[in-house]
Structure formats: structure tokens, C-alpha cells
Amino acid sequence: MADWDELAGRFDEAFFADPMYSRMLAAMVERVPDREGIRALDLGCGTGNLIALLLERSPSMRITGVDPSAGMREVSAERFRDRPDVKITAGDALDIPFPDASFNLLVSSLALHHVPPDLKPSCAQELARVLEPGGIFIHADPFCGVPGAPDEPPWWRDVIERMVAKAVYSLEHGAWNMMLGELRAIPLVLRGEGEYLIMAEEWEMVLHDAGFTGFEVIDIPPVDLYKIISCTLRRAGRASAE
Template identity: 30%
Template sequence: MAASAQLFERWAATYDQSLIATLADPVHAAVLTAAHHHLPRPRHLLDLGCGTGRLLHKAADRFPTARLIGMDAAHAMLTVARRTTPSEGSPAMVRARAEQLPFPDASLDLITATLTCRHWRGVRAGLAEITRVLTADGLFVYADVHPPAPRRRWWRRSERGGRHLLGQTTGLQVIEDRPIAGCGPLLPCRLLVTCRS
């Protein structure tokens, strides 16, 4: 198990009371607003690195007809997410990593990920898997600290920056790229909305 997954296994019971969980709320709101703007009625929503399910709880109100799926590498996080999610229409919870998504090709039309890239074993492998499982009209909405050390080169606005990598190595193209307001200096986040190219 990767070190970051072990950390979240230990942190799960108190994660929702932490500062980082509170700081993530405006990031989740921005991701869901952007997703709703571009795809108002998704059939599915997969939240990669769902943690304790905070984004999924908000998504249930915004996308009442979507099948919600939470995925995380930490079993303890998924346990908390199951316990804190209302039983009616509760999201499916899947233990897996971004680099090996357990879903068929072209099966999901909305995938979200917030503040998770640094915990992936391989960014390119994760993005390739996301591209594989997205439907032709699907969206991947991603937000993370900008620049998210230690992956500064992936985000840098240059020929080898985020747009170049997404467009050239993963089959995704950026349709929205902006900073997220309200995160403050502790969490200067950026939002990318992407679709299959």
C-alpha cells in the first residue's frame, strides 16, 4: 500500500474535523458548479479519491438522477463515507486507484477529482484510465492546488504544461481552466474541465 493511502487509513475517523476538509468545501462547490454548467444531467458521477464522501453528499442534491460512485484507495475512508451517507440513493463505494479503474470502456459520463493528483502513483496512467472510461460526451472535472508540488511541471503554463499533457498524452482537451475563488492563500486552487478530444 502506498504511504499516502496508509496516512488516509489512519486519518479517516477524524478527517471531517480537519482544516483541510473544511478548506476543500469551496473546491467541491466549484467542481460541482462547473460540472453542472457543462453537463446538467449526468447519468453517472464517479468521484476519484472521494475520501469521506463530502463531494458526493453535495452532488446528490445537484444531480438527483445520477448514479453516484465514490472511489478511494483507503478502505477506512470508504467506511466513513458509507456510514455518513443517507441510505436512500446512497453512492456505490469502490476501493481502487486512479491508475486501475474497475469500469468498462466508455461507461461513465462525469468524473471528478479534487486535491488527489499528488496521491496517484502515476499521473499519466491515471489520466489514461480516466480517458478510457469516459463516454464520448463525458467530462473530467479536476481541481488541485496550483502548482501542486511535487508535480509543478504538469500544471505549468508552457508547452509542456497541463494543457499540453492533457491534449497530447491522454486524449483529453481542456474546455475550462481557471482559478477557484474563495480558497484563500492556504489553498490556491485551479479548476480544469476537460472532455475527450
């Protein structure tokens, strides 16, 4: 698994060289409602790139960024040191350090694929816990295209093809460091070492079981790897079969 503390200072240079990364963040922000009173949590906030875009869209938004990496938190906290409406704190997707229903918007980009598949249900329950009923969850991550376990050849082939295609895309756009990181991540995904790819449909089912509904899945072109999943936490009294 990557050493995110060590990578914190180079993260933006690598990722912003990749047009798909910027396109993904923009597509996420487009789905955020333009209204007053938003209390947002950015889970796995990294260096604060998504937070900055959210503030551009809605300057009155109050945002909390949570990240397990001290290096990432340091960069993000320095970036928003003059913004009292932005708080950065330690935490992860399985232990979010806030009371129930603390937020009405939850966002996460390129973070939750680090949660092992057997812990996805616990993760989804934790997301639902801190989001108020009717709150919105917008999440972007890499996904594979076939079901299976890491010891099944069809799954291996699908993961390799998608991740190599993304690395080639990065190469073609001059995102050299991004390409190298993507190639280094392939064996980690195949061995299940801190990087885990599942199908978007599998994650959608887990989220549904945790109380989410109204799913929208958006592909980020041109490589079929990144997807955005947008959904809403079911309000009390709504039928569980939604």
C-alpha cells in the first residue's frame, strides 16, 4: 500500500497532470445541490482538492475533511488555514469521529477502494450513521467490471486490462508520475494489499442494505475505470424495498 504521508507533498503534481482526475472531481461537484445550510464531510480528503472545488460552488458550505494520513492532513490544514468554515481531522471510513447525523452531504474521492471487501458493509453502515436522513452521498473510485475473487483468472484479466489502459492514458497525456503509480498499484490490487477493486453493482448493493437509495452511476471517460456513485440516505418511514 502507498505511503500517503510520504506522497502528500507530490500528490497534486501527479494527479492534476491527469485530465481524468480533474474531470472526475468536476463531475462530482456538479452533483452537489446549490443551496444554503450544507454541512459536508469529505472522507479521505487528501490535500483538499475536492474541498476547494466545493467551496467555489457554495462559499457558505461548512466542510470537514477526514483523512488517516498525517501528511495529507498537514497539507490540507495549511491550505485552508484562513477558512474557519473548514476543519481537518484524523479518521477513516470505518471510524468516523463524529456523532450520528452530523452531516447532510458526504463526499469521497479515490479513498474507499482501500477498504477491504469484507469490511465494506461496516463502512457503509458508518457512512449512513454520520449522514442525516435525506442526506446525499457522492463517491468516486476505481471499479472492476466482472465479479470474482483475486484467485480467479477472469477477474485478474479484467483488472489488468483496465489498470493498464489507465496507465497508457496517463502516459499519452504526459502524466508520468501518475502512470508509474498506476503500474505499481496493479500487483497490490491483484494481491489484495491495501487496494481492492469490486464491481460498482456490488458496492451499490452494500450501500442499499445500509439504507441508501436513488442511485446514479456515472462513468468518467475515456478509460472504463473510474465511476461516480451518487445516492441518498433513505428518510425514516420510506419503504426499505426502494
